Amino acid sequence: MTNDEDLAKRLVAAGRAAERTLSSGGRDATVGELLAGLAAPDPDEPADVYGDGVVARLEERVAQLLGTQDAAFFPSGTMAQQVALRCWAGRTGNPVVALHPASHPELWEGGALSVVSGLRTVHPTKEPRQPSAEEVADLAEPFGTLMLELPLREAGFLLPTWEELEALVGAARDRDAVVHFDGARLWESTVHFGRPLEEIAGLADSVYVSFYKSLGGLSGAALAGSSSLIAEARVWRHRYGGQVFRQFPQALSALDGLERELPRLPSYVAQAREVAAALGEALAGSPVPWFRINPETPHTHQFQVWLPYGADRLTEAGVRTAEETGTVLFRRWSPAPVPGVSVTELTVTAAGLDWSAQDVHEALKAFLTRLDP
Structure with a gap:
């Protein structure tokens, strides 16, 4: 050893x-303890098959909380964001993503944005903070999507002010770009912003949220946005290998987290x-x-x-x-x-x-x- x-x-x-x-550590729980926390509201409910049943209920709940038209469950946040950014590249006709160099896709996804999805990144700032609207406005080349990690973990779980966030979104719109929120930990941002989740998510064209990083779920994520975007995302989810036969353990634990931890x-x-x-x-x-x-x-x-x-x-x-x-x-x-x-x-x-x-x-x-x- x-x-x-x-x-x-x-x-x-x-x-x-x-x-x-x-706080308990991510490795502290045993298999038995995790299984004991998976009691279903209705144990006689049919098991999910390829995303129906309890998984569909989870998707509806997320869309309701974030105020979006639809949401899709993904086995991982990495896959959810890959799909989101790929969809936006196709829709905008621009494969360039503006994001912070300390954001999750740049540090923790093995270069998948370029290797798997054929995208390219540019950085509004290299400072250990959220970018400013001026930095987004002054980027030297066009970009199709601005991705904001809220909060920015590597910089200390930092969030912009509400006014700064509105200005960042506005700067992207002025550049004819769409806005995607990496909201893995968006759930707890309401205190800092002084706004409900629906209003925060409403600034973006798409939002990814995690079910285990703040809510204590087993794993999994959701991508939320318009009905047409999520329909396209479901096609890409299948292509990326995310159309899993049964996902009820993850869905049940996510619903429990939304009920128990979110408040x-x-x-x-x-x-x-x-x-x-x-x-x-x-x-x-x-x-x-x-x-x-x-x-x-x-x-x-x-x-x-x-x-x-x-x-x-x-x-x-x-x-x-x-x-x-x-x-x-x-x-x-x-x-x-x-x-x-x-x-x-x-x-x-x-x-x-x-x-x-x-x-x-x-x-x-x-x-x-x-x-x-």
């Missing part, structure tokens, strides 16, 4: 045994802001020579913490803290773009709602005590 494999097992074991955590997300955002403030206060009074909470006031229920130590050292300290105290504050750390600095993501869900500022201070103290030189 490699050191990394051993560390991964320790992270999972510590997470499962923890008495206090801000709670505003409380998670509010608590994340309390945790971030307490953590910043605790770090400011600690021996740590430098730190960054990014953003200082979280836009969603997720944010970044930057510290001036190696990633392995920080991860080990976090695991030891969990193993020895039963409290999980930090999980895995990664090297930041700055040498000698590492970054981690904190997520606050139901498990973290009862954390007080004092709890955060004590957890950080226990963590720093185990940060061996």
Whole structure:
């Protein structure tokens, strides 16, 4: 067993045994626990076949929530976005997609936009923030689609202001381009924007949403938009291998997430802001020579913490803290773009709602005590 494999097992074991955590880890649940959460409202309902039944009900619910004419279920967000951007390239006659270089298709999809779909990308900005309307307006070449990742995860789960978002969409329209939202985590953006989901999604021509990143579903995604776009997307979904025979486990867990987690997300955002403030206060009074909470006031229920130590050292300290105290504050750390600095993501869900500022201070103290030189 490699050191990394051993560390991964320790992270999972510590997470499962923890008495206090801000959010459960993605690998903490067992198969039995996940299956136990799949109770159907009507166990005698016929199983879905190629997207009917419970899958169709999920699609209707998503379209209703986002205020779109239709929505299509996809086995993955990667496939949903590939199809959306390919459809728009055909409709606009322009294969160029304007997006941030830190967006999901650029970092986590193996170059599929160009390799699989024959598209090309341009970047309005390389700064670790959302692009501005001026940058979109000043792009040197025509583009068919502007894709906005809301929130932009790699930059700290950042969102523009509502006025900035309206201006971005307007700048794209002025360039005769369509607008697609990568809304994998759009569900929790309502607090920051101060607008309902329907109004936010209404700015775009198409929206992708995830069922597991915020809603706790097993997997899967949806693409929402006009009836004609979604009809075309369903054709491409089949071509891409996404016409799966049965998908009721994913659909049931997604519907459960929409019923159970979606109403709670505003409380998670509010608590994340309390945790971030307490953590910043605790770090400011600690021996740590430098730190960054990014953003200082979280836009969603997720944010970044930057510290001036190696990633392995920080991860080990976090695991030891969990193993020895039963409290999980930090999980895995990664090297930041700055040498000698590492970054981690904190997520606050139901498990973290009862954390007080004092709890955060004590957890950080226990963590720093185990940060061996």
